[in-house]
Amino acid sequence: AQSVTQLGSHVSVSEGALVLLRCNYSSSVPPYLFWYVQYPNQGLQLLLKYTTGATLVKGINGFEAEFKKSETSFHLTKPSAHMSDAAEYFCAVSGTDKLIFGTGTRLQVFP
Amino acid sequence: SQTIHQWPATLVQPVGSPLSLECTVEGTSNPNLYWYRQAAGRGLQLLFYSVGIGQISSEVPQNLSASRPQDRQFILSSKKLLLSDSGFYLCAWGGIGTHSNSPLHFGNGTRLTVT
Numbered sequence: 001a002q003s004v005t006q007l008g009s010h011v012s013v014s015e016g017a018l019v020l021l022r023c024n025y026s027s028s029v030p031p032y033l034f035w036y037v038q039y040p041n042q043g044l045q046l047l048l049k050y051t052t053g054a055t056l057v058k059g060i061n062g063f064e065a066e067f068k069k070s071e072t073s074f075h076l077t078k079p080s081a082h083m084s085d086a087a088e089y090f091c092a093v094s095g096t097d098k099l100i101f102g103t104g105t106r107l108q109v110f111p
Numbered sequence: 112s113q114t115i116h117q118w119p120a121t122l123v124q125p126v127g128s129p130l131s132l133e134c135t136v137e138g139t140s141n142p143n144l145y146w147y148r149q150a151a152g153r154g155l156q157l158l159f160y161s162v163g164i165g166q167i168s169s170e171v172p173q174n175l176s177a178s179r180p181q182d183r184q185f186i187l188s189s190k191k192l193l194l195s196d197s198g199f200y201l202c203a204w205g206g207i208g209t210h211s212n213s214p215l216h217f218g219n220g221t222r223l224t225v226t
Contacts, residue, residue, distance in 0.1 A: 034214055036217075041199075042219055042220065043217030043218050044155075044201070044203075044217040045217070046215075092215075094211055097143060097162055097168075097211075098145065101154060102154065103154035
């Protein structure tokens with residue numbers, strides 16, 4: 001069975017600082033992994049996805065994530081936080097006919 | 112291009128009243144369809160999903176039900192709402208096939224408040 005664990009329900013950074021949101025997965029098959037962002041009162045928007053091939057995946061809004069099989073991790077990073085990055089972020093792994101989501105990490109960005 | 116429509120955007124309903132939320136997808140055929148719920152302080156909870164017309168899989172036993180009367184239409188219903196049904200309901204499509212690398216595409220959600 002597949003599962004996802006997001007470490008830290010809340011992360012706070014200063015504007016311009018590095019953003020690091022952690023995600024660890026468990027999967028009995030080669031995983032497909034996703035990061036989504038949700039702004040208040042909106043649906044989820046796909047940031048990036050890992051399927052096969054290059055382990056460093058670049059997404060929208062300057063975010064990227066690195067697939068590390070040995071660590072079963074898929075952490076999301078952004079070199080310099082912007083105020084507009086404040087949102088909730090969800091990591092997900094592909095399961096049987098559905099995506100398995102983590103519990104989410106709320107990112108706050110302070111000026 | 113594919114689009115997903117979900118309505119209404121907000122809804123306030125009294126306890127014991129019925130519920131019907133509708134979701135439609137355009138620009139694709141035979142999509143997998145999903146209903147999720149976000150309660151305050153909680154993550155995404157998968158309620159139902161459907162891989163075809165009339166095929167509904169329930170993830171959580173409760174007083175909600177789902178139906179798929181047409182290929183690109185997915186309806187979430189309740190005969191009698193409870194206070195605990197309050198939350199943000201999201202419809203999504205995608206994920207075609209088992210262990211698919213296709214992402215889910217979400218609607219803008221319905222904010223349901225049961226009073």
